[in-house]
Every structure is written in structure tokens, then in C-alpha cells.
Amino acid sequence: MSTRHDIRAAARLSVAPMMDWSDRHCRYFHRLMSRRALLYTEMVTAPALVRGGAVHLLDYNIEEHPVAVQLGGSDPRELAAATKLCVERGYDEVNLNVGCPSDRVQSGTFxxxxxxxxxxxxxxMAAMKDAAQDIEVTVKCRIGVDDQAPDDVLPAFIETVAAAGVTRFTIHARKAWLQGLSPKENRDIPPLDYPLVHRMKEAFPDLHLSINGGIxxxxxxxxxxxxxxxxxxxxAAYHDPASVLLEADQAIFGDPAPARSAHExxxxxxxxxxxxxxxGVRLHSITRHMLGVFTGRPGARKWRRILSEGASQDGAGVALLAEALSHVPDHVPAS
Structure with missing residues (x-):
């Protein structure tokens, strides 16, 4: 099991929080591919935890460590209470969402x-930091929203938030357009500005800064x-996880242990x-996250079809995966 103090090492490569995707089943699957990468939960709203009592949203498997929880909210006291719940459950990091552009999120002012x-x-962040004790609190943000000038807004934002004691930021290298673009369009249409994010590392050398978007x-x-x-x-880590995660420990972390195969x-x-x-979990709830593991490989289409058609059936279990797996050649000759 990873310990909490190695979270910064793990953050060399992380899998983003993704609504409806990065749930506990998905994270367990991803952890089998990479022992080292940092995995994030879906965003969990502070009101759901504190007012709604939905603490089951924080459930995870101990094998998922290092694992970070992302919170949504804008009320310092409520976020502090939510952070305390996350820390009690043993998360390695608590992150605040300052990047999601959805209407539902805006209406909640977060x-x-x-x-x-x-x-x-x-x-x-100051309130979350007080509640988090020795657990790191972090921010995931955009480079700006709407007609803001990112060259001005982003450094000012980082400076202000860092003054509250935050030392780690993940920056999605796109603006978010809160009006006129859907959340899906906000992931593609605003142009990426990697040079701006790189300049933030030059401007704030003492902060731990990660880059996100289009990689x-x-x-x-x-x-x-x-x-x-x-x-x-x-x-990319969701739709083609094998290409991103199977070799990640070796390529990013210098791990000498051999990588697993997708079959393994x-x-x-x-x-x-x-x-x-x-x-009582349905097979489809787990296998929906596994459909892309053979992307680009012979047999991938058959694998997806068998799981897509069969995993929702009553009584579907491991035998269905074994059948689907039998259609994917284990050793593909180099092209």
C-alpha cells in the first residue's frame, strides 16, 4: 500500500477525475495497469457529503492507493467538513475542482x-487545509474563463491561492467558456496553451505544477x-488505457519491474x-470501464461487442469476460 507522503512522486502521472467514468471500479482496473500513477475520484460535491450524508460516494478499495478525492463546492465551512470526511477515510489528497464548466456545476457556484x-x-483552500491535517490539499483549474485574459488571470489566481498555503496545482491548458459551449465542447474547442502553463512553472518554481488537457x-x-x-x-487513459498505463511505471517512474500485458x-x-x-454489483458496472483495453488490437471489436451485449444480462459473470478474451490474440506479431 502506498503511504500518504509519496503523493508528489505519484503525481508525475495522474489519471484525471472524470464524471461518470473514474469510479471505484474504473480505478481498480487502472491500478492493475500502473502501480505508481495517481488516481482521482470523480468529483464529489461537498453538499452531497455534508448536507446529503452521501458518504458512500467516498467508498474505495485499499488497493487503489495512491488515490485522491476531488471535491466540488464554494463554501469554506462546508468544504472543510467534507475534507474531514475524506481524510477520515484515508485518501492521500483532497483536490478542489476549479475547472468543470457544466451548467449543473455553475448553478452550485463551483x-x-x-x-x-x-x-x-x-x-x-485555507479552510480545507486546516481540516486536512497533514494531507495535501490541491487545486485543479483552467487557464481562465470566458473573456478573461489567461496571461493576466492565471498567474494572479495562482499567486492568490498559493498565499493560502496551496503548493500543488493541476492546470488544464484551456479556457472554459461558461456560456455557449457544452462541457463536451469545452474539452475540445478552446485552444490549448501549453506554453502559458509552462511559463507558470518558470514564474512559480517552488510550486508543484501539473499540466492537463489534450495529452x-x-x-x-x-x-x-x-x-x-x-x-x-x-x-486517453479511459478510452485506450493500455497505451497510457501499461508502460507508465517504466516510462514515467523508471520502474524496473516488467509491465503486465492487457490479457494479464x-x-x-x-x-x-x-x-x-x-x-450485488452488476457486471456491466465494471466491464463498461474495460471496453477500450484492446483499442487498436486484433479482436478488439469482438471483445467490445460481447461485453456490451452480454454484461447487462442476468447472471453474467467472469465466464463472459473469458469468452470475450478468447477472441483477442494474446501475442500479436510486431507489424
Whole structure:
């Protein structure tokens, strides 16, 4: 099990918090591919935890460490109470979402809209820091929102929030447009500005800064790590996890242990799946996160089809995965 103090080492490569995707089943699957990368929960709102009592949203498996929880909110006292709940459950880090552009998030006055109110974010982080004891509290933000000028806004935001004691930021290298673009469009349409994020590392050399947005390959991650302290990968780690995570420990962390194959990872999921099924979890809830593991490989389409069609059926279990796996050649000759 990873200990809390190695969180910064793990943050060299992290898998982004992704709503409806990075749940506990997904994280367990990803952890079987990389022992070292930092994994994030989906965003959990502070009101859901503190007012709604939905502490089951914080459930995770001990094997997921190092694992960070991302909170959404804008009330310092409520975020402090939520942070305390996260720390009690043993998370390695508590992160505040200052990047999500969805309407639902805006209506709750959290997410990317908070880029407009750095002093409020600083107050939130100070309260979270007090509640977190020795656990690190961090921020994930954008480079700006709407018609803000990122060259001015981002450094001012970082400076203000860092003054509250925050020493780690993950910066999504795009603006968020709160009006006129959907959350999906906000992940693609605003242009990436990697040079700006790199300049933040020059401007704030004592802070631990990670870069996020549009990074899909380990080679690209390594190039960013020439400048940045960490790289966060989102959708590519979900849709094509094998290409991002299977070699990550070797390529990013210098781990000498050999990487698992995708087949080995699938088979290593069997005991976990059987245990979850015994607790009443549906197979589809787990296998939906595994559909992309053979992306680009012979047999991938058959693998996806068998799982997509069969995993929701009553009684579906590990035998269905074994059948799907039998259609994917174990050793593919180099092309």
C-alpha cells in the first residue's frame, strides 16, 4: 500500500477525475495497469457529503492507493467538513475542482466559475487545509474563463491561492467558456496553451505544477515533464488505457519491474469482479470501464461487442469476460 507522503512522486502521472467514468471500479482496473500513477475520484460535491450524508460516494478499495478525492463546492465551512470526511477515510489528497464548466456545476457556484473569484478559492483552500491535517490539499483549474485574459488571470489566481498555503496545482491548458459551449465542447474547442502553463512553472518554481488537457501519449507526457512536475491524462487513459498505463511505471517512474500485458490485467480483474458480483454489483458496472483495453488490437471489436451485449444480462459473470478474451490474440506479431 502506498503511504500518504509519496503523493508528489505519484503525481508525475495522474489519471484525471472524470464524471461518470473514474469510479471505484474504473480505478481498480487502472491500478492493475500502473502501480505508481495517481488516481482521482470523480468529483464529489461537498453538499452531497455534508448536507446529503452521501458518504458512500467516498467508498474505495485499499488497493487503489495512491488515490485522491476531488471535491466540488464554494463554501469554506462546508468544504472543510467534507475534507474531514475524506481524510477520515484515508485518501492521500483532497483536490478542489476549479475547472468543470457544466451548467449543473455553475448553478452550485463551483467549478470553473470560481476562476473569477480567486479570493474565495483561497478562503476555501485555507479552510480545507486546516481540516486536512497533514494531507495535501490541491487545486485543479483552467487557464481562465470566458473573456478573461489567461496571461493576466492565471498567474494572479495562482499567486492568490498559493498565499493560502496551496503548493500543488493541476492546470488544464484551456479556457472554459461558461456560456455557449457544452462541457463536451469545452474539452475540445478552446485552444490549448501549453506554453502559458509552462511559463507558470518558470514564474512559480517552488510550486508543484501539473499540466492537463489534450495529452494522449506517454511520449508527450515525458516531453512535458522536462518542464512540469506532473502530467494529468484524462480521456486517453479511459478510452485506450493500455497505451497510457501499461508502460507508465517504466516510462514515467523508471520502474524496473516488467509491465503486465492487457490479457494479464483482464484476468487479474476476475477475483475482484467475483467479489463485487457477490455484493450485488452488476457486471456491466465494471466491464463498461474495460471496453477500450484492446483499442487498436486484433479482436478488439469482438471483445467490445460481447461485453456490451452480454454484461447487462442476468447472471453474467467472469465466464463472459473469458469468452470475450478468447477472441483477442494474446501475442500479436510486431507489424
Amino acid at each position: 467549478g470553473a466559475v470560481l476562476m473569477r473569484d480567486a479570493p474565495l478559492v483561497a478562503d476555501c 494522449t501519449k506517454l511520449d508527450d507526457a515525458r516531453a512535458h515533464l522536462d518542464v512540469m512536475d506532473g502530467v494529468m491524462i484524462g480521456r 490485467v483482464v484476468e487479474a480483474m476476475y477475483p475482484y469482479i467475483e467479489a463485487q458480483l457477490a455484493q
